[in-house]
Amino acid sequence: MPMYNLNINGKQHKAEVSDDTPLLWVLRDHLGLLGTKYACGIATCGACTVHLNGEAIRSCVLPVSSVGNAQVTTIEGLSANGEHPVQKAWDEVDVPQCGYCQAGQIMTAAAFLKKNPNPSDKEIVEAMNSNICRCGTYHRIKDAVKIAAKNMK
Amino acid sequence: MSTSKIASPNRRQFLKTTTLAGGGLFLSFDLFSKNSSSRMKVQSGEADLVHFNSYLSIDPDGTVTIFSPNPEVGQGIKTSFPMIIAEELDLDWKKIKVVQAPLDTKRFERQVAGGSRSTPHSWKRLREAGASARNLLLQAASAQWKVPMDQLSTSMGMIHHKATGKMEHYGAFAGAAAKLDLPKEIPLKDPSQFHTIGTWVKGVDNMEVFTGKTQYGLDIYKPGMKQAMIVRAPAFGLKLKSVNGEAAKSMPGIEEVVSFNNRVAIIGKSTWEIMKARKALNIEWQKDTDLESSEMHNKILSDMIGSGKMETRRAEGNIEQAFKDAVKTVESEFQCPFIPHNSMEPMNFYADVREDSAELVGPTQNPESARNAVARLLNLSQDKVNVVFTRMGGGFGRRLNSDFALEAAELSKLIKSPVKVTWSREDDMTGGIYRPACKYKFKAGLDANGNMIAFQLRAAGINSGNPSRENNFPVGAIDHVLVESSDYKSPITTGPWRAPITNFLAGAEQIFFDEVAEAAGKDPVALRLEWVAKAKAKPVGKVLYEPDRFKAVIDLVAEKSQWFKKKKGVYKGFSVYFAHSTYVAQVAEVVKVKGKPVVKKVYCAVDCGILVNQSGALNQIVGSVVDGMGAAMYGRLTFKEGSPNETNFDKYRMIRMGEIPDVEVHFVKNTIDPTGLGEPALPPVSGAIGNALYRATGIRYRDQPFIDYMNEGKAGAGQNM
Structure with a gap:
């Protein structure tokens, strides 16, 4: 099996896995980075969202072989201690119920706001519509994205 | 101040103490003891703490640790339970550590997350735990400072003596307090004195969740x-x-x-x-066994509510005669499919x-x-x-x-x-234990004044147990009632799905009563208020709800939503329901965007007694509205030769941010002991939305999922962008 050298959260990680292994399972099963969640496995829910060179991607369908030298950021690497403006906004609004989808929601929001620091409500909904929250915390997610946008200025 | 009598002498022993290695003192509370003769095994060192059940520790430095006993499923119990203890113990919420207690059935009762029962079950126990600890700390301070106890006060984890200006944190008295006997009566706070209960408190594990550290x-x-x-x-x-x-x-x-x-x-x-x-x-x-299909289930359910033999659940008066006497009858059928739970973590x-x-x-x-x-x-x-x-x-x-x-x-x-x-997502969605498919046939008989004199419900389900809730409002206000049900045994497994049975039955009922109001020429809100008044003045048989509390939520939602005021281009639907001991009334507003109906807003009026945590309560109510709307609009698991057709989120539609309405929540303020909120706001929402959609489109949304009515071209689905 090939050995992959992955740049994750600013550090090099080695993983010996088959080339079709989705990044999600490399993170979870091989590297112990468990903040990225499995929920659907077919890129429909966003729970597994991580950043690849700053872009939000679905790690459950991204083969490790296509990661190459790209910089991967997971929820563990978004900030050192949860001080990213998106994480702080999530706390201010008290978003979660079960919390399982929230790492993916936060990663989606963080990548979105980096590209679009002044989003309209409609743009927020379009960006966040890709992530499912079964507890129905969408109102608070929307509010938190707005607060994060304000605080990132 | 109200007082709580500790009836059983055993329960007075629920407070224990021990000395930790390093000199720390633990004041330990067996909050839920049902067998207090069993002694706490408190040993020294951090490693031993996991052997505990629910307890509260006060370090010599005043740090307070509260163990929260019930499983956290997103209902916020790990935050709200300690809030109740902190309230009676007058703690500074910001200085408390909350730790999850392990399963220990010797010391806890009901370590369950279900039925919206956690808070009602534990409310008094938690208050007594906090209040008795406070009482002992005051006794200890009184002895140490040689001042009468009634001259002492507590605030933010500190004890004060005003006359001498002495002030010390709880940790200074924990050791002495733990050696004292509990008083026979423990005074509890008057709700007007609450400083923590009823405030907005964030989840104690938020930062762990947001940094990916939480262990699922x-x-x-x-x-x-x-x-x-x-x-x-x-x-x-x-x-x-x-x-x-x-x-x-x-x-x-x-x-x-x-x-x-x-x-x-x-x-x-x-x-x-x-x-x-x-x-x-x-x-x-x-x-x-037979491999069943959805077509087969449709036929089975139709046969059952048509002429199938049923078990009588509740009967009042003479239903046959009442329907003969009625000048008008209204009859409708409603059906819901199986749905999976689809929790995000398989x-x-x-x-x-x-x-x-x-x-x-x-x-x-x-x-x-x-x-x-x-x-x-x-x-x-x-x-x-x-x-x-x-x-x-x-x-x-x-x-x-x-x-x-x-x-x-x-x-x-x-x-x-x-x-x-x-379990993969596919395993989770196809692996069984679903909300059962049910079908209901309602019939109402009206007299010449438009009063409902007869009400009949035939309820059928597939592995549903009893698919009716025979004591539901307005039963108790109607003279002639017959509620019957039957259950078909299928190899498809079922189980409780958030607000079991009522998650569909409530909406069906609320749409049916809208039809009754229309037939009677009455306003739907006015009709409910008539029934509430009747249930109070002349109840028929046993009444398991409080008419006054019903009335309060109806009045509140009518006022806040301006129900009686017409708004151009806004189509309104009303519902009110009592489930899991909580009263919820809702008004949904639908508007048309490019000719398609869009659910724009849902008003909720809720009576859950005392509000424990504003943030948690609102999150549950708003989430229930979203969840209930999602299930009503899109939820459906169908079968072909025994196999589920929908296997993942590509084929099973979940509600997303683009579809959510604004939700405005109002609480009835009272000092009644709190009831649960994990479920009660969900059941009525499909009724309020269905009734508003009817006014917008002229179609009665009797079967779920509602999206079928929209896809048939009668009306389109719009997005709330």
């Missing part, structure tokens, strides 16, 4: 642990005939293929390797079964039930089985069952190894 069941990885997935019968009604796992076993990372109890397990080193190899399994299934469990003991770790809403089931399965005594419960990535009733824990235990025993069983 799927995040359990232990040394020596194997990974496994289990292939279950692809259709309800099939059983295992044979399995050839050679091809799968030869694939990388695969260690073993075993079969047990109609299942095939594939065991290996990593999830992806197992996911790939399971496709190479060669399994033959054979027919065990089912999973870790098990390590040894010769004479077993340890299980995972997400369960009912760890005691899981432990007992595993003990029975393995023929071990309950004290040899340890179930550690993790935070859950949602439950919605699915995790009240123990099938996933039993499977893991059975597999671990078979392969003689610790193992984590992971």
